[in-house]
Amino acid sequence: MVNLILIGPPGAGKGTQAERLVRDYGLIHISTGDLLREAIKAETPLGRKAKAAVDGGALVPDEVVIGLVEERLSGKEPELGFILDGFPRTVTQAEALEHLLCSLSTLLDHVIIFDIPIDLLEERIAKRAGQSRAVGTPRSDDNVEVLKKRVEEFARATAALSPFYEHRGLLRRIDAAVGIDDVAAQISNLLGR
Ligand code: AMP
Numbered sequence: 689m690v691n692l693i694l695i696g697p698p699g700a701g702k703g704t705q706a707e708r709l710v711r712d713y714g715l716i717h718i719s720t721g722d723l724l725r726e727a728i729k730a731e732t733p734l735g736r737k738a739k740a741a742v743d744g745g746a747l748v749p750d751e752v753v754i755g756l757v758e759e760r761l762s763g764k765e766p767e768l769g770f771i772l773d774g775f776p777r778t779v780t781q782a783e784a785l786e787h788l789l790c791s792l793s794t795l796l797d798h799v800i801i802f803d804i805p806i807d808l809l810e811e812r813i814a815k816r817a818g819q820s821r822a823v824g825t826p827r828s829d830d831n832v833e834v835l836k837k838r839v840e841e842f843a844r845a846t847a848a849l850s851p852f853y854e855h856r857g858l859l860r861r862i863d864a865a866v867g868i869d870d871v872a873a874q875i876s877n878l879l880g881r
Pocket residue numbers: 698720721722724741742743745746747748749750753773774775776777778781829838
């Protein structure tokens with residue numbers, strides 16, 4: 689069993705790596721961004737509350753995302769482990785997660801930070817926005833203006849979370865500026881597989 693947190697700015701390739709980890713190791717993937725987008729699309733009360741923040745690249749209130757993760761983790765206890773992607777983003781969220789995992793009698797193994805320069809992100813996001821527009825399903829927050837806000841938000845979150853997880857001996861950094869296979873290899877290395 690292995691429990692992971694992936695931390696990285698938009699466009700760093702967390703989603704792609706998470707997909708591989710699901711495929712190769714049978715882990716459960718929990719992306720708060722995906723859960724929020726689903727809630728917005730389904731126009732649930734939670735989705736309506738979160739829409740403005742998500743569209744503008746701002747953080748959704750802690751209690752909203754904590755509730756989503758609690759629901760996902762408690763509802764279906766993963767046998768092989770989980771990947772949290774995009775959560776936690778604040779120390780309050782990290783503390784809530786610690787309590788939740790304690791109540792489920794499980795622990796985190798690695799908190800992986802995806803290191804990548806901003807100019808490369810701009811390039812990737814512009815490409816992703818172009819591709820999703822072409823197939824008619826653009827993400828409402830996938831544009832270069834909102835990206836800047838989301839990258840700033842990420843820098844703030846990482847600055848707060850790094851010491852939190854460093855202190856617990858869980859923090860690992862990988863170079864996310866390389867190709868998909870090379871990033872995957874760094875992660876496999878970390879997992880010792
Ligand atoms: P992501 O797909 O992880 O980049 O998330 C997309 C958007 O969802 C973010 O820009 C935030 O508005 C919101 N969001 C996702 N996860 C969180 C979180 N852990 N805390 C607060 N807001 C979040």
